[in-house]
Amino acid sequence: MRATVYHAPGDVRVENVPDPVIKNPTDAIVRITHACICGSDLWFYRGLDNWKPGWRTGHEWMGIVEEVGSEVRNLKKGDRVLAPFAFSDGTCEFCSKGLQTSCFEGGFWGGQNDGGQAEAVRAPFADGTLVAIPQEVEGDEKLLKAILPLTDVMSTGHHAAVSAGVQKGKTAAVVGDGAVGLCGVLAAKRLGAERIIILGRHEKRLAIARQFGATDVVTSRDEQAVQEVIEMTKGGAESVLECVGTESSMDTAIKITRPGGAVGFVGVPHGRGSINLSRMFMSNIALHGGVAPARAYIPELLKDTVAGKLDSSAVLDVTVDLNGVPSGYAAMDNREAIKVMVQP
Structure with missing residues (x-):
């Protein structure tokens, strides 16, 4: 599959990488349908964060479940889901308190983990992390675009x-x-x-x-x-x-x-x-x-978004395909875009 890979400041490339596979019974494989480039991505793009060549990029994404591990109970193949920018097990002390970004077993998309600026990802702790999008949203691209910012911003x-x-x-x-x-x-x-x-x-x-x-x-x-x-x-x-x-x-x-x-x-x-x-x-x-526990907020924000009461999609002012991700980074770096949406 294709994924965006960091090489050096100002240098991100879309390359062929191994397809994701189920490694743990709580994993899911998700095909990406929508992703974003974040303002915080510009820190490593500008060389201000200590990133290593070969790391994956992208922590904001939505997609379709392609496969689930044997212990995934709440999701199935074909479900459309959105992911908060951090994954979490959903069962620890901090997850139960609504502080999923402090989960001891969790982590953040990108870096040494799979990133969302790609064709697919392996999603650890699928039940604790991913949120199913209501079926009535299917096919409504305007509404899907309104949902996408819930992943982070x-x-x-x-x-x-x-x-x-x-x-x-x-x-x-x-x-x-x-x-x-x-x-x-x-x-x-x-x-x-x-x-x-x-x-x-x-x-x-x-x-x-x-x-x-x-x-x-x-x-x-x-x-x-x-x-x-x-x-x-x-x-x-x-x-x-x-x-x-x-x-x-x-x-x-x-x-x-x-x-x-x-x-x-x-x-x-x-x-x-x-x-x-x-x-x-x-x-x-x-x-x-501090770092937002997006997973705790997404259910209520998603409900309002689907109901037409909340729409932050205006921040997504430029759209590129996966091959256009490097130009999307440059556009944001040059302040030619507020936030870039990626549709692989």
């Missing part, structure tokens, strides 16, 4: 909103206009925030933010952005969603949080940036978040 945006304690009638601010930040706007709207401020700089993305429910836009950065948010809110936002992962974005998020409020951070951290603990201490600001 919509679930992660929702995690940011939940972690920040977004409440009905209150104010939320979102730091970052990437796919996660835009989904954070949509998540804050879904949870009832009355005022939603987006901090970003790219007009195409900000237009989607407005479509998703943003009521205010701040295009300045750092201290100027902080001052603008403080002034427009008369003291800061009750809930702030940090969706970038840099020292600057975290510093901005903490500074624009209203005393007694909370920051929900989901941007993948890079570097050893300091955290403004003094500001947090003196203003009683809470910090929650």
Whole structure:
């Protein structure tokens, strides 16, 4: 089969690799029908993560079950499924608490595991990981595209909103206009925030933010952005969603949080940036978040998506086939695309 393989910074290639096979009785083999390129993929693409040549790429995917192991009980051949960006056994202490990304037996797609930017994958712990998509969705490409972001960015945006304690009638601010930040706007709207401020700089993305429910836009950065948010809110936002992962974005998020409020951070951290603990201490600001347990959120988000109440597909603004994955990486790296959808 064909799969996307990392070789070096700026160099991913679609190559022939061995077909996946059942290795454990809890495995499933899934043929990929939809996948994505993620903003976090750009970290290794730019040489900022320690990736090794030969590793597979892609952690966001949906597909059709082709084969199941002898101990798989909840899925069968022919089922259409979506996968959270991490696999998990579904039975451990942390899975039972809804923290599947902390599963001792789990892991993440790509790297030394099979990746979703491919024709097929071996899915470990199929029962604990994969979520069946309702049969009525079959053939509805528009709805399937709306479901795809639940594999990561919509679930992660929702995690940011939940972690920040977004409440009905209150104010939320979102730091970052990437796919996660835009989904954070949509998540804050879904949870009832009355005022939603987006901090970003790219007009195409900000237009989607407005479509998703943003009521205010701040295009300045750092201290100027902080001052603008403080002034427009008369003291800061009750809930702030940090969706970038840099020292600057975290510093901005903490500074624009209203005393007694909370920051929900989901941007993948890079570097050893300091955290403004003094500001947090003196203003009683809470910090929650981390890697999103997407598997815990997908059922409720999928229900709303199928019902037509939730649609984050606007973040998928470019589509390529499997051979086009390298050009998709380049488009995202050059900010010519927000998020690329792959249809093998």
